Amino acid sequence: MKSKKRILLAFILNLLFSVFEFFGGIFTGSVAVLSDSLHDLGDAASIGISYFLERKSEKGADKKHTFGYARYSVLGGLITSAVLILGSCAVIYNAVIRIIDPVGIDYNGMIIFALVGVTVNFAAAYFTHGGHSLNQRAVNLHMLEDVLGWAAVLFGAVIMRFTDIKIIDPIMSLAVACFIIFNCIKNMKNMFDIFLEKVPEEVDIEEITEQLLNIEGVSCIKRFHIWTLDGNIHFASMYIITENLEGVKGKVREKLKEHGITNSVIEICDSDENIA
Numbered sequence: 001m002k003s004k005k006r007i008l009l010a011f012i013l014n015l016l017f018s019v020f021e022f023f024g025g026i027f028t029g030s031v032a033v034l035s036d037s038l039h040d041l042g043d044a045a046s047i048g049i050s051y052f053l054e055r056k057s058e059k060g061a062d063k064k065h066t067f068g069y070a071r072y073s074v075l076g077g078l079i080t081s082a083v084l085i086l087g088s089c090a091v092i093y094n095a096v097i098r099i100i101d102p103v104g105i106d107y108n109g110m111i112i113f114a115l116v117g118v119t120v121n122f123a124a125a126y127f128t129h130g131g132h133s134l135n136q137r138a139v140n141l142h143m144l145e146d147v148l149g150w151a152a153v154l155f156g157a158v159i160m161r162f163t164d165i166k167i168i169d170p171i172m173s174l175a176v177a178c179f180i181i182f183n184c185i186k187n188m189k190n191m192f193d194i195f196l197e198k199v200p201e202e203v204d205i206e207e208i209t210e211q212l213l214n215i216e217g218v219s220c221i222k223r224f225h226i227w228t229l230d231g232n233i234h235f236a237s238m239y240i241i242t243e244n245l246e247g248v249k250g251k252v253r254e255k256l257k258e259h260g261i262t263n264s265v266i267e268i269c270d271s272d273e274n275i276a
Helices: 003-028 031-057 071-100 107-128 134-163 168-195 205-213 248-258
Strands: 218-228 234-242 261-269
Touching: 003 031, 003 107, 003 134, 031 071, 031 134, 071 134, 071 168, 107 134, 134 168, 205 218, 205 248, 234 248, 248 261
Parallel strands: 234 261
Antiparallel strands: 218 234
């Protein structure tokens, strides 16, 4: 299944389930359920935007976007992660209020809603798992959040059913929200690195430089730049100073491909003086 279809499925499931959650939260009196319904409604909107941007990212290059539209996918992931963080902060706020002032909860109803929640969101997490784009990873993180959140609700409801310790519900919500914020921040860092054109973490520019200098005829490398378009498509540009003006370029390009750099601009010069 293509990445955009996975995201569309996640959007549909999330939107429908957020409505189900809203009424479930009212029925059970659970802040974990009610807060998550509002959280999911916002997330459904962000996932819808992510779906649109994922579709747009598949467009090829044109006169206005000569590199193509791949970074629209990264933008979608950034939006989804930002919404997740805001939603998690709202959950934390409501959870703290309920810790200070616990309220009665319909444990049996909460258990039923939690079982449905785990099932539906596990299915959505399964369908969005294994994506290569940062956008789909962000959507999958949201689905994972929902699975963990409902698992926590289920676990907490069962314990409260037998102990009547009401603060377990907001404490579990608090723990899941903190976990998601931590992972969202890590995901957003990767996206900001892309927009700042940082060298991809899996690429060792010093190692590549050393290997290129070992190619026969290569005496020096100047203005060596490596960046990534969307976390998967890597680019490089450089000046190679060599006396072998004909045979070096192909060897350099092949060495770059070994490191996952499939797009390169290589200028061959016989001295520093010829570098523009």
